[in-house]
Amino acid sequence: SQTIHQWPATLVQPVGSPLSLECTVEGTSNPNLYWYRQAAGRGLQLLFYSVGIGQISSEVPQNLSASRPQDRQFILSSKKLLLSDSGFYLCAWSYTQATEAFFGQGTRLTVV
Amino acid sequence: DAKTTQPTSMDCAEGRAANLPCNHSTISGNEYVYWYRQIHSQGPQYIIHGLKNNETNEMASLIITEDRKSSTLILPHATLRDTAVYYCIVRVDNQGGKLIFGQGTELSVKP
Numbered sequence: 528s529q530t531i532h533q534w535p536a537t538l539v540q541p542v543g544s545p546l547s548l549e550c551t552v553e554g555t556s557n558p559n560l561y562w563y564r565q566a567a568g569r570g571l572q573l574l575f576y577s578v579g580i581g582q583i584s585s586e587v588p589q590n591l592s593a594s595r596p597q598d599r600q601f602i603l604s605s606k607k608l609l610l611s612d613s614g615f616y617l618c619a620w621s622y623t624q625a626t627e628a629f630f631g632q633g634t635r636l637t638v639v
Numbered sequence: 640d641a642k643t644t645q646p647t648s649m650d651c652a653e654g655r656a657a658n659l660p661c662n663h664s665t666i667s668g669n670e671y672v673y674w675y676r677q678i679h680s681q682g683p684q685y686i687i688h689g690l691k692n693n694e695t696n697e698m699a700s701l702i703i704t705e706d707r708k709s710s711t712l713i714l715p716h717a718t719l720r721d722t723a724v725y726y727c728i729v730r731v732d733n734q735g736g737k738l739i740f741g742q743g744t745e746l747s748v749k750p
Contacts, residue, residue, distance in 0.1 A: 561738060571683065571740040617682050627673065628738050630682030
């Protein structure tokens with residue numbers, strides 16, 4: 528069966544520090560991968576999606592970047608965090624032929 | 640992908656059917672209607688999807704109007720655990736790519 532792992536569950540980081548959130552998927556190959564952010568309650572904002580290794584599409588200009596160094600690994604990074612980067616970050620995957628998407632449990636990031 | 644419009648919030652009595660509407664008047668012929676829900680502080684969970692026929696699974700039923708410009712998600716016997724934000728999304732299938740969420744409907748099931 529397929530599983531998605533996302534860590535850490537919570538993170539408190541000072542302004543100006545770097546960020547690296549990792550997401551891995553097991554039990555499938557060549558998945559579509561997604562990073563979302565949810566700030567202040569509901570409303571999931573799509574940040575990045577990837578349809579293959581090294582292929583990253585960015586949805587909104589921001590202080591973040593994403594990379595996909597391996598087929599089932601998706602990394603969200605920042606060189607210098609801002610207060611506005613605080614939020615609930617969710618990784619998700621779907622089959623290439625795109626039926627439903629499966630979400631990780633999320634990382635709650637607080638920038639202080 | 641087409642945009643969707645949902646009410647901000649709804650209440651439902653426990654044990655009654657919850658009917659959540661969604662308008663997607665600009666939907667195109669090859670776009671599917673998907674429903675997800677998000678319980679507080681968890682990742683969204685897929686519920687159901689359809690193209691033009693009504694669909695039913697163990698969680699819910701999806702009713703799509705004949706002109707496909709709107710749909711309704713039905714939870715036949717709502718429980719307290721169904722309290723969540725429900726998202727209606729339309730997207731093209733079989734192409735991969737992005738999955739865009741709107742603001743959703745916050746459903747409160749009350750005893």
